[in-house]
Amino acid sequence: MAKKSPGSQKREDSLSRERIIDASIALLDEAGESGLTFRALSLKLATGPGAIYWHVANKSELLTAACDAIVARAMNAPLADATPEATLRAIALGMFDAIDAHPWVGSTLAHAPGQLPAVRILERIGQQLRHLGVPREFEWTTVSALLSYILGVGGQNAANAQFAQAEGLNRTDFLASVANTWSELDPAEYPFASSIAKQLPDHDDRADFLTGIDLILKGIGSR
Amino acid sequence: MAKKSPGSQKREDSLSRERIIDASIALLDEAGESGLTFRALSLKLATGPGAIYWHVANKSELLTAACDAIVARAMNAPLADATPEATLRAIALGMFDAIDAHPWVGSTLAHAPGQLPAVRILERIGQQLRHLGVPREFEWTTVSALLSYILGVGGQNAANAQFAQAEGLNRTDFLASVANTWSELDPAEYPFASSIAKQLPDHDDRADFLTGIDLILKGIGSR
DNA sequence: ACATGATTGGAACGCCGTTCCAATATTGTG
DNA sequence: CACAATATTGGAACGGCGTTCCAATCATGT
Structure with missing residues (x-):
């Protein structure tokens, strides 16, 4: 539907490892260690848990990356x-x-x-x-x-x-x-x-x- | 709670905080941190999770006590x-x-x-x-x-x-x-x-x- | 225009800690 | 000794977790 800047036709709300890590840091800062769950993360990123797993192997890797x-x-x-x-x-x-x-x-x-x-x-x-x-x-x-x-x-x-x-x-x-x-x-x-x-x-x-x-x-x- | 007196008619297999902690230590030594679950503990003590909660407030207290x-x-x-x-x-x-x-x-x-x-x-x-x-x-x-x-x-x-x-x-x-x-x-x-x-x-x-x-x-x- | 592969998102699985409660064992009292 | 009161048990059930799976959608090269 929406055409982007010349060159890239990627959707603006596409996920990326970086966006996921940033959102994780925000969640951890807001609610502490127990605040980081794949469900809360999906909610914040307006997606599902499955999509996150395409960019990140598991929770441990995500925590280490945020750290x-x-x-x-x-x-x-x-x-x-x-x-x-x-x-x-x-x-x-x-x-x-x-x-x-x-x-x-x-x-x-x-x-x-x-x-x-x-x-x-x-x-x-x-x-x-x-x-x-x-x-x-x-x-x-x-x-x-x-x-x-x-x-x-x-x-x-x-x-x-x-x-x-x-x-x-x-x-x-x-x-x-x-x-x-x-x-x-x-x-x-x-x-x-x-x-x-x-x-x-x-x-x-x-x-x-x-x-x-x-x-x-x-x-x-x-x- | 548990009373010990001469002539006590307590059943031999009754639970006690001490037995629970000993079993927890055994479980932790055998299988590491993730080995201690209320289900595994119930199995080892031949009881149900609910019975354990009568002697111990929650998992955190149990871990601290074992430690x-x-x-x-x-x-x-x-x-x-x-x-x-x-x-x-x-x-x-x-x-x-x-x-x-x-x-x-x-x-x-x-x-x-x-x-x-x-x-x-x-x-x-x-x-x-x-x-x-x-x-x-x-x-x-x-x-x-x-x-x-x-x-x-x-x-x-x-x-x-x-x-x-x-x-x-x-x-x-x-x-x-x-x-x-x-x-x-x-x-x-x-x-x-x-x-x-x-x-x-x-x-x-x-x-x-x-x-x-x-x-x-x-x-x-x-x- | 279409085929192909990358990417998404939501349903479902098997655990977990915890709560609840009916059933049972023990104790205190007449 | 009977029987109410209390202490203790054990299993079912709840909601939430990390993770897996897969059909649907998007982006791209031809």
């Missing part, structure tokens, strides 16, 4: 020329902020070991470790420690966000409720946890994350 | 008297080995932030940090960094195991396939990843994990 889009954006951001340490901190913070903005990335990343998104982070960190002069024989353990820490924090942030959402709480109320549980633990059995509970609601995730990175960097420097 | 049983076992193991550093290493290795033996614990732990299983680990680590003389104002960031690292490594090990199982590979073949993918990346774009690929199949997860712990401990010591 990769976010990670690629974060890892391709230009960085000011600085010392390798400062650059490593910037890379780590970039991932922290990306996961903070899209909590589902944290848990998806944790479920796609060795896949493209994780490799992007590994690559970026590894290059800086070489600039830092880390000996070849320590490269793997070092990059692996940093990556594990970043993924660990990211996974926990994702879990916190999901847990809070499941209970209908915001971050502050959720932390307060956890702190309350901890403070009611038997001080004889849990002296540390019960005493640290009061610090829980006021702490700064981002600052703590960075302190952890610095701890590891300090450890690397003093080898 | 907690494993973590409690690992964290209550007696430790030789030793320096705080050595004890911290032993605690960390205890969790690593527990997750290695029950990969599903790694991913369950990552999804239950602030819950009992995580608190057990936090408590054990925190006590040693106090023995180590970490100042109060650094306690939270320090324990949090160690916990994040441990959960991060655990989560990745869990994901590796699950991924490998999904593709029907053992750990060695899975690592080899990942290494192969990495080595085929464009060396111009991924110089680090493509060059480190060959070290992937031969590395020792457990030793690398411990090196990461030492890196953090060294960072703590040199504050």
Whole structure:
């Protein structure tokens, strides 16, 4: 019916891997991990589940692709020329902020070991470790420690966000409720946890994350 | 709920939270995370799904309880008297080995932030940090960094195991396939990843994990 | 104008977690 | 000991999920 711009006669509403991934990201951002279903996606794209499967193998691949889009954006951001340490901190913070903005990335990343998104982070960190002069024989353990820490924090942030959402709480109320549980633990059995509970609601995730990175960097420097 | 008293006339095959959790652990160990379903559980316990729900609120609680049983076992193991550093290493290795033996614990732990299983680990680590003389104002960031690292490594090990199982590979073949993918990346774009690929199949997860712990401990010591 | 292959979209399948409820087992009371 | 009250069981049923299948439609080369 409608004739398009000269050359292409493709329908304007045709599906494509890219449109599907964009819609998936939107769905995940709006409703969290459980918000991405093939039915909700079909609805948003005004099509059926079958059509989506022509462009995407399965849900796992779709999640990884959505995750990769976010990670690629974060890892391709230009960085000011600085010392390798400062650059490593910037890379780590970039991932922290990306996961903070899209909590589902944290848990998806944790479920796609060795896949493209994780490799992007590994690559970026590894290059800086070489600039830092880390000996070849320590490269793997070092990059692996940093990556594990970043993924660990990211996974926990994702879990916190999901847990809070499941209970209908915001971050502050959720932390307060956890702190309350901890403070009611038997001080004889849990002296540390019960005493640290009061610090829980006021702490700064981002600052703590960075302190952890610095701890590891300090450890690397003093080898 | 279940009452136990002398002369009790309870049927021998009665359900209990404990029996359900034990059966869940068995199922998870046999078939991985996806092996735990209320139907499989009913079959194993020779009952119906409804009966299980009388003892357990939902699947999430069941998973957390199963996870907690494993973590409690690992964290209550007696430790030789030793320096705080050595004890911290032993605690960390205890969790690593527990997750290695029950990969599903790694991913369950990552999804239950602030819950009992995580608190057990936090408590054990925190006590040693106090023995180590970490100042109060650094306690939270320090324990949090160690916990994040441990959960991060655990989560990745869990994901590796699950991924490998999904593709029907053992750990060695899975690592080899990942290494192969990495080595085929464009060396111009991924110089680090493509060059480190060959070290992937031969590395020792457990030793690398411990090196990461030492890196953090060294960072703590040199504050 | 038509044949061919790419692409669509909706129906259907077999799972899942969860709920519901009638049936049964156990306990407390006269 | 009888019998009401309560605790516990187990299976049917519900809605939603990922995935598969396939007839219908679209785009393209001849």
